[in-house]
Amino acid sequence: MTANSGNQALSTNKQLLDWVDQCAKMTKPDQIVWCDGSEEEQRRLTEIAVAQGVLEPLNQEKLPGCYYSRSNPNDVARVEHLTFICTPTKEEAGPTNNWMAPADAYKKLSGLYDGAMKGRTMYVVPYVMGPLGSSSSKIGIELTDSVYVVLNMRIMTRMGKAALQMMGDGNEFNRGLHSTLDVNPERRFICHFPQDNTIWSVGSGYGGNVLLGKKCLALRIGSYLGRNEGWLAEHMLILGVESPEGEVTYVAGAFPSACGKTNFAMLIPPKRFHGWKVTTVGDDIAWMRVGSDGRLWAVNPEAGYFGVAPGTSMKSNPNAMLSVRKNTLFTNVARTKDNDVWWEGKDGEVPEELTDWQGRPWKKGSADKAAHPNSRFTSPAANNPALSKFWDDPQGVPISAIIFGGRRATTVPLVVQSFNWTHGVYFGATMGSETTAAATGKVGVVRRDPMAMLPFCGYDMGSYFQHWLAMQSKIPMPPKIFMVNWFRQNAQGKFVWPGFGENMRVLKWVIDRARGKVGGQETKIGWVPRPGDLDLSDMDISEEDVLEATKIDPVEWKRELEAQGEWFDSLGSTVPKALRLQRELLLERIK
Ligand code: OXD
Ligand code: MN
Numbered sequence: 215m216t217a218n219s220g221n222q223a224l225s226t227n228k229q230l231l232d233w234v235d236q237c238a239k240m241t242k243p244d245q246i247v248w249c250d251g252s253e254e255e256q257r258r259l260t261e262i263a264v265a266q267g268v269l270e271p272l273n274q275e276k277l278p279g280c281y282y283s284r285s286n287p288n289d290v291a292r293v294e295h296l297t298f299i300c301t302p303t304k305e306e307a308g309p310t311n312n313w314m315a316p317a318d319a320y321k322k323l324s325g326l327y328d329g330a331m332k333g334r335t336m337y338v339v340p341y342v343m344g345p346l347g348s349s350s351s352k353i354g355i356e357l358t359d360s361v362y363v364v365l366n367m368r369i370m371t372r373m374g375k376a377a378l379q380m381m382g383d384g385n386e387f388n389r390g391l392h393s394t395l396d397v398n399p400e401r402r403f404i405c406h407f408p409q410d411n412t413i414w415s416v417g418s419g420y421g422g423n424v425l426l427g428k429k430c431l432a433l434r435i436g437s438y439l440g441r442n443e444g445w446l447a448e449h450m451l452i453l454g455v456e457s458p459e460g461e462v463t464y465v466a467g468a469f470p471s472a473c474g475k476t477n478f479a480m481l482i483p484p485k486r487f488h489g490w491k492v493t494t495v496g497d498d499i500a501w502m503r504v505g506s507d508g509r510l511w512a513v514n515p516e517a518g519y520f521g522v523a524p525g526t527s528m529k530s531n532p533n534a535m536l537s538v539r540k541n542t543l544f545t546n547v548a549r550t551k552d553n554d555v556w557w558e559g560k561d562g563e564v565p566e567e568l569t570d571w572q573g574r575p576w577k578k579g580s581a582d583k584a585a586h587p588n589s590r591f592t593s594p595a596a597n598n599p600a601l602s603k604f605w606d607d608p609q610g611v612p613i614s615a616i617i618f619g620g621r622r623a624t625t626v627p628l629v630v631q632s633f634n635w636t637h638g639v640y641f642g643a644t645m646g647s648e649t650t651a652a653a654t655g656k657v658g659v660v661r662r663d664p665m666a667m668l669p670f671c672g673y674d675m676g677s678y679f680q681h682w683l684a685m686q687s688k689i690p691m692p693p694k695i696f697m698v699n700w701f702r703q704n705a706q707g708k709f710v711w712p713g714f715g716e717n718m719r720v721l722k723w724v725i726d727r728a729r730g731k732v733g734g735q736e737t738k739i740g741w742v743p744r745p746g747d748l749d750l751s752d753m754d755i756s757e758e759d760v761l762e763a764t765k766i767d768p769v770e771w772k773r774e775l776e777a778q779g780e781w782f783d784s785l786g787s788t789v790p791k792a793l794r795l796q797r798e799l800l801l802e803r804i805k
Contacts, residue, residue, distance in 0.1 A: 219245035220335070225378045229385045230355065234338055237357050237391050240324060243331035248338045249364055251374015256365070263361045272544070273553040279541035282549065283362055285419055286397045287572055290546060291588045292422035292429065294669050297404040299434065301673065308674025309786055319405045323414045326401055330393040330416070334359040339367050340377035343427050343436075343515035348608035350445070350503055350513055352436070353381045354388035356426045363392060363424050366543060369518040369592050371427045388412070388435060390426035394419045406430060408438035408672050421520050421545070421590060432499045432515045434672035440501070441673065441681045444688060449666040450500035451479035452512050454602050454611065455725050458489030463725040466500045466512055466693070467617035468666040470647045474700070474713070476521045480533035480600050483718040486752040490718070493602035494533070494595075495611055497521070502613060508690030513610035516595070523547050523589045525559040530714055533600045534591075535561075542593040546571040548584035557585035614728040618665065619698040621647040625770040626699040628711055628763045629720045629748075631727055631734060631741040635686040638695025640796040641740075643679050643789075644778045645697070662781045676788025683790055694728045697740070702763045710759040719749055737766055738803040768804050775801045 223231060225248075238246055249255060260281065263269040269281040299307035300319040307313040314322075337358050344351025354377075356367060367373050381387055390413040395401055402417030413430045415423055422429050436447030450466040469475045479497040483490045496514025505511040519537065523544070526534050538544075538555075548556045548568045556568055570576040571586040595601055604611050618641045620626065632638035646662040662668070664675060671678050686692060698720055700713040723743050726732035734741040742764065750760065778797055782789045 220247050222248070224248040224250060224338075224340075224375060225381070227378075227381060227383050230381070230387070233389055234357065238336060240327050241331035241336060241359070241391075241393060242329045243334055243336035243359065246336045246338060249340065249374060251368060251376065255374075256368060259361050259364055263365060266361065268362050269365070269543070272549075272555065276552075276554050277539060277542070280538075280555075281543050282547070282555070283543060283545045284571060284573060285546055288399055289397050289418050289420045290586050291420060292669065293399075293402060293404065293418065296399075296402050297669070298406065299672055300405050300407045301409065306673055308671075308676065308788070309784065310668055310671065310675045314405065316407055316410070319403075319407070319414070323403055323405060323416055326395060326403070326416050327391070327393060327414075330395050331359045335361075337361070337364045339364055339373060340375070340381070341367055341371035341373040341427055342377045342380055343371060343432050344501060344513050345606050345608045346372050346376050346380065348513065350501060350608075350610070351380070351515070352388065352431065352439070353377055353386070354390055354427055354431050356390040356392060358392040358424070360392065360394050360419055360424065362419060366421065366425050366520075366592050367427065369541075369543065369594050370425055370520060371517055386411075388426075388431050390415070390431070392416070392424050392426060394424075404430065406434045406672060408435055411435060421592070425520065428499070428516065428520065429670055432501070433667070433670035436501065436515075436672070437667070437670070437678065438672040441678070444685075445501065445503040446682070446685060448500045448502065449498065449670050450512075450616075451475050451497050452495035452500050452514055452611065452613070453479050453481070454493040454495060454604070455721055456491040456493060462493075463614045463728060464495070464512070464611040465615045465617060465721065465724065466502065466613050467619060468642065468645075469619045470621070470645075470663040470666045472522065473619060473621050473647065476519060476534060477531045477714060478717060480531055480598065481718060481721070482532055482600075482715050484715045484752070486749065487718050487722070492600060492718070492721070494598055494600050495602045495605045501610075503610075504688050505609070505612065507612075509612040510689050510693055511610040512613050513607075514605060518592060518594045519598070520590055520592050523555075523557040523591050524583075524585055524587055526557070527559055527561045529561070530559070533598055536599050537593045537597040538591045540597065542591050542597070544589070544591050546586040546589035547591075548576060557589055558583055613693045615696060615724050616693045617696045617698055617724065618642045618645045619700065620645045620663070621701040622660075622699045623648050623701060623703040625767070625774050626697065626702070627742060627766055628700075628702065629696060629698045629723060629742065630737070630739055632695040632697070633740060635692055635695065636683060636792055636796055637740065639679060639682045640793055641695060641697040642682065643793055644781060660777060674788055676785050676790065679793055680788070680790045683792055696724050696727075704759070704762050710762045712755065716753060719753070723748055738768070739766055739771060739800065742766070771804045772801070775804065
């Protein structure tokens with residue numbers, strides 16, 4: 215390391231300094247730069263990124279402060295098969311996670327890190343997940359050799375000096391080390407050490423693998439901490455529904471990736487709901503704790519949106535479209551001749567010519583996608599016109615309802631409320647997404663994704679269910695739990711529910727149920743709206759489609775409950791007895 219390179223450490227915390235030093239000895243960067251999170255720093259790092267070709271400025275008249283980045287084509291998504299939970303025993307990681315013994319993982323990755331930052335800068339990125347000053351927030355330090363990571367972390371987290379101030383001389387911070395190395399899938403690993411509050415990520419530059427505050431800390435390590443400390447770290451959006459009288463009800467919702475979570479979090483109610491407003495607290499992650507008033511309170515640990523671009527339009531999500539007009543980083547989208555961005559499903563005519571996500575010329579009608587299907591925008595929460603005024607509140611917001619949703623062509627009705635907490639946990643534990651006829655030619659193949667946490671739970675899944683069940687006794691006023699399905703199809707394979715803004719109609723029943731304001735009808739699988747309970751006025755939907763969307767077919771449910779039994783069997787002996795019993799009760803009822 216040259217004496218005049220890098221900058222002065224921004225902390226005197228001995229534990230932090232020692233750890234940075236240790237990592238620098240291993241990775242051997244040319245210089246170490248401590249990030250303060252200032253605007254001046256952001257300008258400087260953006261210039262460096264542009265000079266290195268990591269970022270390209272977009273049309274600054276149309277998209278002020280927006281930049282473009284293209285990743286290595288072998289590095290465009292999260293890599294679940296290369297993601298490991300490194301607990302002392304395999305059982306602690308459970309059957310749904312890849313496992314490596316901590317000593318083996320440290321040894322293997324140390325070999326890869328050895329000299330990995332030669333010729334590069336090591337950035338020290340202090341950040342906070344959760345509102346500044348909140349006792350529920352967590353501090354992390356990410357050491358990275360990617361300026362792209364630093365600039366994304368600045369949007370997605372509270373990054374810089376404030377984090378170091380919150381940390382003081384304490385030793386309670388997540389230690390994250392990231393090197394892009396040579397972006398070789400053979401040398402790519404994302405390892406989590408929950409017992410050490412440590413994350414080691416190597417060989418990737420893609421968001422979900424390298425923005426360590428997000429999936430790695432806020433969910434995998436977070437869920438482990440949550441179990442030990444008595445709270446919930448969940449893959450959930452948080453939204454507020456405001457009535458014309460100003461009464462706000464907060465809802466958290468778990469949906470598997472690619473089921474429209476960001477759209478739901480930013481929903482604009484249809485005309486029928488004049489005076490109603492949906493506000494966004496978060497679009498991806500919720501940390502929920504029991505408040506002194508006995509309710510469950512949620513904070514969004516993030517400060518921005520890392521959203522999927524394709525399919526985002528003024529029809530599907532106007533608030534997201536307005537959010538990405540400035541100070542946004544775009545990754546792997548396509549570009550127009552005048553240096554604007556484009557993706558499949560964006561509004562307007564498809565341009566005649568584009569530059570595709572790999573930098574190749576692209577012509578309208580080409581069989582290849584112009585934008586990568588997982589291309590992304592990273593934009594600050596502050597850009598969202600629907601942002602809740604409590605999104606940054608250290609206390610969070612009180613949750614009245616939890617929604618579990620999947621993509622199911624059959625079986626699961628539009629909306630159903632659980633009989634009780636345990637039955638609601640059962641909804642979450644068995645949720646899944648079904649491959650549709652359009653996608654695979656075969657309907658009914660379900661990938662179970664419990665609470666949408668399959669790739670994100672940092673410990674054994676059965677024990678995670680047990681933690682959810684145990685939370686009941688800690689929450690004197692628990693939220694009501696619902697299951698929804700926007701994706702039901704008729705025999706012709708047509709979606710029967712229009713979704714998007716019209717989901718407000720379901721949301722309205724959910725919040726009215728949570729407040730005890732509306733009736734429902736008991737069925738064998740839970741409470742559903744009685745005819746007339748769902749406000750469907752001024753809606754372009756046939757009676758037949760409504761019946762299809764809300765249908766509960768005992769034959770389908772018998773099959774479903776059998777499949778749910780197999781799912782529990784695959785998880786082994788830690789699946790709580792209470793959930794197995796729940797299944798038996800449902801089976802008895804359905805018979
Ligand atoms: C995400 C995901 O990027 O769930 O949020 O994959
Ligand atoms: Mn997600």
